[in-house]
Amino acid sequence: MADDNLMIKMDSLNKSFGKIMALNNLNLDINRGELLGIIGPNGAGKTTAIRISCCILKPDSGDVLVDGMSIHKDQIKIKSMIGYLPEEPNLYERFKARDLLRYFAELYGVPRDNINRRIDDLLELVGMSHRAEDRINTFSKGLRQRIGISRALIHDPEILIFDEPTMGLDPATSHNIREFIRELKGDKTIILCTHYMDEADSLCDRVAILNQGRILDMGTPQELKSKLHSDIILNLELEIADSSAGKIIESFSTVEEVNVSGSKYTISLKSKKDIKEIISSLEGNIVSINIKEPTLEDVFINSFKN
Amino acid sequence: MKFTTITKWEMKETLKSRKFLTIFFLQISVLFLMIFIFNAFATNIESEKGISITPSLSGFASLDVDDQGRLFTKYINPELITVTSSNYPDSIINLNAGQTTAVVVVPGDSIEKIKTIETINVQLYLDMSDPKRSVVRDEVNTTSKLMADALSNSWVESFTPQNTTPTVVNQQSTGESLAMQIVTKAMIAILLFLPLFLFGNMIIDSVVGEKERKTGEILMAMPIKPAQIVLGKSMAVVGVIAIQVALWMIILLITGFEILNPLIVYFLVFITAIPVIGITVIISAYAKNYKEAGIGLTFGYVAIVGVIMIPTLTYLSNKSLTSNISPLTMVIRLFSGENIPYWQFLIPVIFIGILSIITYWIAVKLFERDDVMFGPRPSILRLTREILGWKKKNKKTKL
Numbered sequence: 001m002a003d004d005n006l007m008i009k010m011d012s013l014n015k016s017f018g019k020i021m022a023l024n025n026l027n028l029d030i031n032r033g034e035l036l037g038i039i040g041p042n043g044a045g046k047t048t049a050i051r052i053s054c055c056i057l058k059p060d061s062g063d064v065l066v067d068g069m070s071i072h073k074d075q076i077k078i079k080s081m082i083g084y085l086p087e088e089p090n091l092y093e094r095f096k097a098r099d100l101l102r103y104f105a106e107l108y109g110v111p112r113d114n115i116n117r118r119i120d121d122l123l124e125l126v127g128m129s130h131r132a133e134d135r136i137n138t139f140s141k142g143l144r145q146r147i148g149i150s151r152a153l154i155h156d157p158e159i160l161i162f163d164e165p166t167m168g169l170d171p172a173t174s175h176n177i178r179e180f181i182r183e184l185k186g187d188k189t190i191i192l193c194t195h196y197m198d199e200a201d202s203l204c205d206r207v208a209i210l211n212q213g214r215i216l217d218m219g220t221p222q223e224l225k226s227k228l229h230s231d232i233i234l235n236l237e238l239e240i241a242d243s244s245a246g247k248i249i250e251s252f253s254t255v256e257e258v259n260v261s262g263s264k265y266t267i268s269l270k271s272k273k274d275i276k277e278i279i280s281s282l283e284g285n286i287v288s289i290n291i292k293e294p295t296l297e298d299v300f301i302n303s304f305k306n
Numbered sequence: 307m308k309f310t311t312i313t314k315w316e317m318k319e320t321l322k323s324r325k326f327l328t329i330f331f332l333q334i335s336v337l338f339l340m341i342f343i344f345n346a347f348a349t350n351i352e353s354e355k356g357i358s359i360t361p362s363l364s365g366f367a368s369l370d371v372d373d374q375g376r377l378f379t380k381y382i383n384p385e386l387i388t389v390t391s392s393n394y395p396d397s398i399i400n401l402n403a404g405q406t407t408a409v410v411v412v413p414g415d416s417i418e419k420i421k422t423i424e425t426i427n428v429q430l431y432l433d434m435s436d437p438k439r440s441v442v443r444d445e446v447n448t449t450s451k452l453m454a455d456a457l458s459n460s461w462v463e464s465f466t467p468q469n470t471t472p473t474v475v476n477q478q479s480t481g482e483s484l485a486m487q488i489v490t491k492a493m494i495a496i497l498l499f500l501p502l503f504l505f506g507n508m509i510i511d512s513v514v515g516e517k518e519r520k521t522g523e524i525l526m527a528m529p530i531k532p533a534q535i536v537l538g539k540s541m542a543v544v545g546v547i548a549i550q551v552a553l554w555m556i557i558l559l560i561t562g563f564e565i566l567n568p569l570i571v572y573f574l575v576f577i578t579a580i581p582v583i584g585i586t587v588i589i590s591a592y593a594k595n596y597k598e599a600g601i602g603l604t605f606g607y608v609a610i611v612g613v614i615m616i617p618t619l620t621y622l623s624n625k626s627l628t629s630n631i632s633p634l635t636m637v638i639r640l641f642s643g644e645n646i647p648y649w650q651f652l653i654p655v656i657f658i659g660i661l662s663i664i665t666y667w668i669a670v671k672l673f674e675r676d677d678v679m680f681g682p683r684p685s686i687l688r689l690t691r692e693i694l695g696w697k698k699k700n701k702k703t704k705l
Contacts, residue, residue, distance in 0.1 A: 018682045056526045057676045079529035090520040094319055106311045107528045151524075 006065075007032040007159065007189040008053060013062035015048050015213075022048040023059070024213035035181070035190040037204030039197065039300060045213040046193040047087070050161050053191070054084045066159070080108065083157035087164040089148030093137040097128060097147050100136060101154055108155035122150040126180070142173035149180065160184065161191045166199060178203060197296040207296065209303050216303045224299040233298075234267040234275060235290040238282065241265070248281050263287070308530045312538025316512060317545055326508070330550070333504055337497065337554055341561050344493060367438040368405070369446070370397035373412040377420075378428065381449045381456070387442060401433055404625070408432045408442040420457060436625050437642055491641040494563055495634055498575050499614065501550040502582045503607050505543050509583060510599045512539045513590035522679060532673035536666060540583045547579045567640045570651075574633040577658050582610055584665025591672040594683060631657040668693065 008030040015023040022045045030036045038046045051057040053064050055075040064071045066078045091100055098119055105115045123129045126146035136144065145165065152160060162181065166174035181203055184190060194200050200207050201221045209216040209224075217224060238245055241263040249258055249267055255278075257268040269275065272291075279289065320326050370392040373379050382389050390406070397409040409431040413419070416426045430446050432439040516522035525535060555572060559565055589606050593599035614634050621629030622638075629635050630653040639646055671693045672678045678689070690696075 017677075051523075054527045056523060057680065076529045076531070079527060082527070084524070084527045086520075086523050088520060090524060092319075092521055093519070094323065103311070103315050104524075104528070106315075107308060107530060109308075109529070 005031050007034070007067060008191070009065040010049065010053065011063045011065065013049065013052060013064065014060045015045075015052065015057065016060055022213050023052075023062075026062070026210075026213060026215065028208060028215060028218075030189060030191060032189055033186050034205045035185045035192060035203060037200035037207040038191065038193045038210055039195070039200050039207060039296070040210035041304075044210040046210055047163055048213075049210070050084075050163055050191060050193060054082055054161060055079050056084075080155065081157055082159045082161060083152035083155065084161045085145075085148050085152040085163065085165055087167055089141075089144040089151075091136045091144055091147060091151070094135065096133055096135055097123070097139075098132040100147065101150055104151050105154045110155050118154060118156075119150075122153055125153075126150050127176075142169050145169060145173070145177065149177070157188070159189045159191075161193075163193045164195065165192070166194070166196065174199075197300060201296040209300060211304065217299070221296055224296065225294045227299065232269040232272055232275070233292050233294060234265075234269055234278065235288075235292070236265040236267065236282070237287040238263050238265065238285050239287055240285055245282060245285065249278060252278055309534040309538035309541065312530075312535060313541040313545065316539060316542035320508065320542065320546065329507075330546075333501070333550065334553060334557070337557060340497065341558070341563075344490075348490070367407040367436075367442050367445075369442055370400055370406045370409045371412070372397055373410070373416075374414045375412065375417045377416055378410065378412045378449065378453060381452045383445060383449075387445055398431065401431055404433065404436075406433070407436050407438050408446070410446055437622065437639060437644060440642060490563070491638055494558060494565065495637045495641060497558070498551060498554060498571065498637065499578065499634060501547050501554060502575070502579050503611075504550070505547055505583075506586050506603045506607065508543045508546065509539065509586040510590050510593075510596060510603065512542070513587060514593050514596055514599045517679065518595060526679065533666075533670045536587055536669045536673055540580075540587055540666070540669075543583050543586075544576075544579050547583075548576055551575050551579075565641070566643055571637050571640055574637055574654065577655065577662075578614070578633045581658055581661040581665050584662055584669055585610060587669040588665060588672060591669055592678060592683070592686075592689075594681075627653070630654060633658065 006029055008028075010026055010028040013023045013026040014021075022043075024045075026045065026049060028036075028049070038049065040046050048057060052059050052071065053066070055071050055078055059071075066074075066081060069078055071078055092103075095103065101119045101122065102115055105118060110118060119132075120129070123132050126149055128143065128146050128150070131139070131143065136147065139147065149165070152162075165181070166177050169177065178199060181190065181192065185203070185205075192200065192204060204221065206218065206220050207224060208218040217227070219227070241260065245265070246258060246260065249255060249265065252274040254270045254274040255267055256270055259266040267278070275291065279286065366386055368388045368390065369382065370390050371379050371382070372392060372394045376391075379389055379391065392400070392409075394409075394411055397406070397411075400406045401409050411429040411431075413426060413428075419426050428446070428450060430443065432443060516525060526532075551572065555565060555568060559568070565571060585606050586603060589602040590599050593602055614632050617629040617632035618635045618638060620626060621632075621635045627650075630639075630650055633654040636646070636651065636654050672689075675684075675689075677684055684692070
């Protein structure tokens with residue numbers, strides 16, 4: 001029985017480029033209105049997976065069902081439902097911003113009466129109204145990315161696929177684009193491929209960790225973080241690092257793991273409960289203290305360690 | 307019909323491009339230069355020496371002559387026509403067998419008739435299916451006139467024995483000789499086909515440019531079929547070629563060249579552009595970059611020129627129905643004012659139609675393949691095998 005809430009289903013996807021296996025039996029479900037982040041190192045297969053979903057590449061085997069339609073049968077319908085922003089916006093340099101959006105609006109079959117209004121709305125949305133008549137080759141990377149987002153939204157798609165949308169952008173522009181994606185959240189189904197863990201952490205409903213064409217782990221950012229041995233990490237630097245200090249630390253019940261590197265101790269804790277006591281017991285020997293909760297980056301690194 | 311959107315925008319952006327417009331008008335100025343050079347060439351070869359056609363035209367047509375007195379034969383231009391002395395029955399057999407273009411019969415008693423100042427009736431039999439007949443007919447007419455002038459001069463000399471100046475026979479040209487007309491027709495026909503090969507860079511930019519600038523990824527994500535992309539991009543270039551050919555025809559007409567049946571000629575040139583662009587799209591789709599596409603295009607265009615020119619040359623030297631597969635042959639025949647049966651027009655049209663279908667089919671197949679568009683690119687052999695659906699034979703292993 002079909003799941004009405006399921007928007008995209010990647011089913012046993014395999015894809016090789018020559019001898020390199022980009023996707024290895026990839027299975028991934030994305031729900032309607034969900035913002036799914038795909039994180040992974042370079043060459044993990046993120047771009048290949050989304051290019052197959054956009055019907056740009058063909059899988060060697062397997063299928064992607066978009067709203068119940070197969071990429072092998074209903075390419076045109078699926079493409080109409082998706083707004084795709086590649087890593088590099090790669091826009092036609094000679095076009096003026098407005099002409100470019102008009103060209104893609106016509107290709108997407110946006111009704112002629114709506115095209116001008118739609119272009120004006122989108123240019124205003126991305127703060128580019130004042131540059132509408134300028135050529136693309138006069139734009140900076142950040143401005144091109146904004147036009148790229150407008151282009152991906154021109155036909156008001158149900159699904160948005162962003163491949164590294166903030167890659168190489170300055171912090172202010174990255175922040176604007178993240179805020180923009182946050183605004184779209186819930187309204188549209190979004191796939192976000194990113195290298196930035198904090199971006200995935202702050203934006204995504206769920207995150208899939210991809211490596212060598214397979215999903216290593218998947219869940220909400222909180223779930224993934226909780227899968228680590230501890231919730232809290234206490235970093236201590238001691239003046240005198242001897243075995244007695246280690247024994248004292250390990251004696252506390254909430255301590256799960258202690259890693260020692262010279263005079264530096266990384267202590268994984270189940271809870272914050274014993275922190276005060278640990279510090280008190282080592283009083284006079286402590287040079288520096290740092291407490292941090294696990295991040296998605298820790299999850300990411302931990303997944304690769306495992 | 308989303309390919310029209312691609313065609314419209316490709317043409318719009320191309321025609322707005324300064325670089326393109328510079329090239330476009332430069333091509334027109336080259337046409338003017340060619341007309342100027344050709345006129346200079348024509349003036350030179352129509353000089354006082356009489357018709358002095360290029361060596362490549364020597365033996366261009368053949369003529370059997372039944373001329374026992376050899377009075378006529380010595381005035382025929384040997385640079386243009388191969389003259390064979392024969393008798394009437396054998397000559398007619400040769401003519402029917404297509405071994406000669408024409409037969410001239412000079413009466414056996416012509417010397418006696420000259421002496422008694424009687425008219426000599428020279429009979430000319432032409433192979434009406436041979437396009438070279440017009441050259442031979444003109445040459446025979448010119449020779450007859452030369453012969454008559456020489457005879458009348460010798461009569462005048464006989465009445466004035468004091469004049470010891472040797473007689474010099476010059477051709478008095480009134481208008482263009484027919485040999486020259488053939489060269490002119492061939493030149494105009496070739497000129498009209500030239501724009502077909504001048505816009506390959508537009509397709510390269512349109513197809514290879516998508517790969518190099520990586521805009522192809524977005525285009526392939528559009529809800530349009532690869533066939534529409536191929537068609538849209540091709541039609542934009544075919545449209546530009548159509549404009550250029552029309553302009554060239556107008557310029558040639560304005561500068562005094564005669565183009566018979568201009569609409570049919572335009573149609574033939576226009577439809578030839580379709581498979582030429584199809585082949586250019588195939589080369590561009592397979593090429594990895596501009597450099598590769600440029601090299602491929604050079605070889606491709608040499609092959610296309612061969613396909614167009616060889617049947618035409620074959621037709622001029624040895625008339626054959628299959629030579630009509632080349633639209634150039636048909637255009638030269640139209641220029642000659644030949645009365646061509648309608649069904650013969652179908653030969654180049656069908657040939658071009660089949661070639662267009664094949665080239666666009668291959669181009670679409672290439673566009674449908676993600677390995678060709680995004681790499682790693684397969685070898686030509688593997689690609690051919692897979693497109694044609696040939697399965698690689700597995701080697702049998704002995705158990």
